[in-house]
Amino acid sequence: MxxxxxxxxxxxxxxxxxxxxxxxxxxxxxxxxxxxxFLGPEPTGADAEVFHVREKRKLSSRLREFFVYSPSLGRxxxxxxxxxxxxxxxxxxxxxxxxxxxxxxxxxxxxxxxxxxxxxxxxxxxxxxxxxxxxRHRFPGTDLDWxxxxxxxxxxxxxxxxxxxxxxxxxxxxxxxxxxxxxxxxxxxxxxxxxxxxxxxxxxxxxxxxxxxxxxxxxxxxxxxxxxxxxxxxxxxxxxxxxxxxxxxxxxxxxxxxxxxxxxxxxxxxxxxxxxxxxxxxxxxxxxxxxxxxxxxxxxxxxxxxxxxxxxxxxxxxxxxxxxxxxxxxxxxxxxxxxxxxxxxxxxxxxxAGAAGTAGSGTMWSSADGAPFSYVTGDPVFSVHGWDVAISRRRAQIVTFADVTPSGFTLNGAGTFRITTPALYHPTGTYRIDISSPLTENVYNLRADPEGRLHLTGRMAGALHDPIVPGRRTRHFRTWGQEEITQVRISPIDGDGGDGPITSAGTNDLHRRT
CATH class of the missing domain: 3.40.50.1820 (Alpha/Beta hydrolase fold, catalytic domain)
Incomplete structure (x- = not known):
């Protein structure tokens, strides 16, 4: 090797x-x-917080050359x-x-x-x-977010x-x-x-x-x-x-x-x-x-x-x-x-090869056809197709945000999640949230915000944690719970009431807005 x-x-x-x-x-x-x-020293202070052009050149009738300062790169x-x-x-x-x-x-x-x-x-x-x-490459003294x-x-x-x-x-x-x-x-x-x-x-x-x-x-x-x-x-x-x-x-x-x-x-x-x-x-x-x-x-x-x-x-x-x-x-x-x-x-x-468009295959959800989409990532915080997802976890893990439609979705992995949906729901409408995870069955009512978004929170599998004594006997703690599936279902409630408490939150309504 x-x-x-x-x-x-x-x-x-x-x-x-x-x-x-x-x-x-x-x-x-x-x-x-x-x-x-020839550009002089790198920008500092307020100038270092803003993306801007420092030099531009015309090299031919079609070719242009720019030198730009990037806050993401710091250079x-x-x-x-x-x-x-x-x-x-x-x-x-x-x-x-x-x-x-x-x-x-x-x-x-x-x-x-x-x-x-x-x-x-x-x-x-x-x-x-x-x-x-x-x-993104981070090491002492350098943070290059390419x-x-x-x-x-x-x-x-x-x-x-x-x-x-x-x-x-x-x-x-x-x-x-x-x-x-x-x-x-x-x-x-x-x-x-x-x-x-x-x-x-x-x-x-x-x-x-x-x-x-x-x-x-x-x-x-x-x-x-x-x-x-x-x-x-x-x-x-x-x-x-x-x-x-x-x-x-x-x-x-x-x-x-x-x-x-x-x-x-x-x-x-x-x-x-x-x-x-x-x-x-x-x-x-x-x-x-x-x-x-x-x-x-x-x-x-x-x-x-x-x-x-x-x-x-x-x-x-x-x-x-x-x-x-x-x-x-x-x-x-x-x-x-x-x-x-x-x-x-x-x-x-x-x-x-193959065909796209089947439920859960990774196709993009749209209000026109209602097909679900799935998204695989290793990032604890991500946005895709208007859904903003943040997962609190102790260790890195690959997460599949799957079968996503206005009616719900699934997540694999351990930790807790906070999700803001796109504006798909009736503004200030009330929705029943059913969360089924390895830890608990949780049902609560949630009201969409004025823009029609829902703000969901819930628990997945047990939070990943560091073993007190690292080694072969505690190796399973590093990955425990990563394959567990949490199911979230979103359903409308007629009227402005419900059996459970109403919390201020926001995200789209199951019913299409006209």
Whole structure:
């Protein structure tokens, strides 16, 4: 095991060095000074609390470069933006992420993104991602919240500056290598915000790529295992950041991913097998199998040749972009009809598998069809489709917020919960709340707030607690209760009374408001 890990570390480091060497040989990078010394010291005081542009440049008729200060990162980073090749009044946005060892310039300096998108109607945003963890990384003296920068601050900046579609239907994610990992993870964490995600040569199973994440951690400047913790002791944290584990959330997202086999292309005489590409190819197979088992439509393109290089990624970006308008149109049509897509076999090994739209499959709830949705997460506090959920717990755990409709939902895990629903209920209407958990059967009446939201609280399984004497005999305390299911049912009460006490709270009413 140690020998295998050493080999993976060596392969990862070699890949980073080769990418840097490719930039040097091309003479295209750095196109401008890599340091930010010309901007002066980082903002302090009130300026450090606000996202703002510190410098902007026009590099070509379509390419813009910004240096922005991000409170989520506590520092200034770069962002490049490609204006649509085919202008329109309102444009959809592609968030295009770079891989490890690269930066916000890479897709245009080395990936030919400007040329490939020349006939594209999309606004392409290429932000910096540091060492490319696409995760929150905290260690002494540093707190880098990359997800917040990429999914909150940056979309707000783009929507404020350009005429773009800020709705889910206009927000698209894509990336190469670690950038593809980030695209799929963000899509899974925010299924109500992004309609499509694509990944080229990317890892998807964090627990199968521990050495790779060790490299990312060290390159970010943090100590080993400071990103997700120990893979055994903090397994839930690793799963919470794994697209494979979060796959159920992707049922309503258009998914496209590809990888080469690692074998050289026919025109690469004398080239050896690319071990890194072969490794991420296995990740693609694993992700494909997981999605297929869940019945989630997707396109998986396992290429018979191809290495972990820009030649591969330029080809994949062009292929995905060419097919994207059709895919988005068909996805929108499926969503409008409430139906799923059947299995289809495409050329080049492409597979679209399964069907979405069944109860509890992960599809998005809407007032039009009433289909339930499910959401998997490792976060104790999250928001999805208008539901705000906070779970008080002692240890990390993977939680499934399942079969969610205005009539109720289920939660697995231990601890207590506090949930605010969307505005689905009659304002100030009274509702009966039935909570069935391993600990108790609790029934109470609750009044919706003036906006039609309900504010629910309840107990799940026994709170996870730390054993007094850690060891094999007390190991079960770490996971006890995580598989237990708590059922919550919400039903209207005629009139403004009921058998139980009325508490001020708020959330939507079971009856649709007209």
């Amino acid at each position: 140690k020998k295998k890990r050493t080999l993976m570390m060596s392969v990862g480091a070699r890949a980073v060095r080769s990418l840097t060497a490719a930039r040097t040989r091309s003479g295209e990078f750095p196109g401008r000074d890599q340091t930010l010394a 200034t980073v770069g962002v490049r933006v490609l204006l649509p090749g085919i202008p329109s009044e309102v444009s959809d946005v592609i968030h295009l992420f770079h891989g490890g060892g690269d930066d916000f310039r890479s897709w245009t300096d080395l990936g030919a993104a400007e040329q490939i998108t020349a006939d594209s109607p999309y606004l392409v945003v290429m932000p910096d991602a540091g060492a490319a963890s696409y995760s 997800p917040r920068f990429h999914t909150e601050e940056l979309p707000a900046f783009v929507a404020d500056r350009y005429f773009v579609n800020p709705e889910r239907s206009g927000q698209i994610l894509a990336g190469l290598s670690m950038g593809g990992y980030g695209a799929m993870k963000y899509a899974a964490l925010h299924p109500d915000e992004y309609c499509a995600a694509a990944a080229f040569s990317s890892p998807f199973d964090t627990l199968a790529a521990v050495p790779l994440f060790d490299i990312i951690t060290l390159r970010e400047g943090g100590p080993a295992r400071s990103l997700f913790g120990d893979p055994k002791r903090d397994r839930a944290e690793w799963l919470a950041n794994s697209p494979v584990a979060l796959a159920p959330n992707l049922a309503a997202t258009d998914l496209w991913f590809s990888a080469g086999s690692g074998e050289p292309d026919p025109d690469e005489e004398g080239a050896s097998v690319d071990v890194l590409e072969a490794t991420v190819h296995h990740h693609g197979e694993r992700f494909h199998s997981r999605l297929e088992s869940l019945g989630i439509p997707h396109t998986w393109l396992p290429r018979p040749t191809g290495s972990h290089t820009w030649v591969t990624w330029q080809r994949e970006l062009a292929a995905w972009l060419e097919d994207l308008p059709r895919r988005l149109f068909e996805a929108e049509a499926r969503g409008a009809s409430g139906g799923g897509a059947g299995s289809a076999q495409g050329g080049g090994g492409a597979t679209e």
